[in-house]
Amino acid sequence: MQSLIKFIFLITFSLSFAQNNEQKTDSIGTDILNASYVVFNNVLIKKNNSETLSYENISLGEVSSVDIINSQEIVLFYDDFNTVIVLDNQLNLIQTVLFQNTISFAKKGIANTLWIFNTDENKLELYDYKSQKITLSSQVITDFEPQQMESSFNFVKLIGKEKTLIFNQYLNLTDTIIHQKND
Numbered sequence: 001m002q003s004l005i006k007f008i009f010l011i012t013f014s015l016s017f018a019q020n021n022e023q024k025t026d027s028i029g030t031d032i033l034n035a036s037y038v039v040f041n042n043v044l045i046k047k048n049n050s051e052t053l054s055y056e057n058i059s060l061g062e063v064s065s066v067d068i069i070n071s072q073e074i075v076l077f078y079d080d081f082n083t084v085i086v087l088d089n090q091l092n093l094i095q096t097v098l099f100q101n102t103i104s105f106a107k108k109g110i111a112n113t114l115w116i117f118n119t120d121e122n123k124l125e126l127y128d129y130k131s132q133k134i135t136l137s138s139q140v141i142t143d144f145e146p147q148q149m150e151s152s153f154n155f156v157k158l159i160g161k162e163k164t165l166i167f168n169q170y171l172n173l174t175d176t177i178i179h180q181k182n183d
Contacts, residue, residue, distance in 0.1 A: 031071035039063050044076060046091055055091040067108045069152065075114065077106040084114060086129060097129045105149035107156070110169070115151045117158065124156060124171055138171040 028037035028044075035048040042063055043056040061080035068074055073094065076085040084106045086095040102119040109115045112130040117123075122144075126136040144165065146158040155174075158165045166175040 028066045028068060031068045033071055035071065037066060037068055037074075039066060044074075044087075044091065053091045055085075055087055057085060060085070065105070065107075067106075067151075069108050073108060073112075075106060075108045077103075079104065084116075084129070095129050097127070097132075104146065107149055107151040108153075109151070110153040115149070115156050117146055117149060124158065124167055126171060136171045138167060138173070141165070 024039075024041060026039045028039060030036045033048065035046050038045050038047075042058070043054050044063065044066060046053045055076075057076075057078075060078040060083055062078070063076055064079040065077045066074065067077075072089050074087040074089075074091070076087065077083075078085070082099040082101070082103050084095075084097040084099075084103075085093065086097070088094050097114070099116070101121065103116050104119045105115075105117045107115045109126055112128055113135065114127045114129055116125050116127050118125050122141045124138040124141065125134045127133070128135050141158070144158070144160050144163070146160050146165075148159040150157040150159065154169045156167045156171075158167070162179055164177040164179070165173060166177070168174050
């Protein structure tokens, strides 16, 4: 009986001083093959009917964004280190891209390319990660601070507080949408 009391006391004491580890989960979505993706405690998890896969890179800090538009080339962006990781459909590393300029956003483009927003130059760029070259670049974007980027293979939307800029696959500005103010 005395050992049971000691055991309960020990468990209670341990639990009262245990750290409060806040677990963070971000749902990314479902790809074209119905595999679902989440980031749980900075680990990318891919789950389909037959398996669960994971990818983690603790040396790059927090995952800023995940792009699953092409499930064969998944793009993870780590903005703390200006780094993009490209993974295959089994979450194996295809390419690591470390940018010299400050990058705010990175999304998958067509073939071996990434849509990136270069904050240092205020330009939207198409970067070929195989040849490690910028293949297209927009004009300098003035009086605009993007807060979010959405893309497909043929267009990019830079979403700001007051307006959204839409660019085509050649990085020409094709439309500007002014956001309505809610009073």
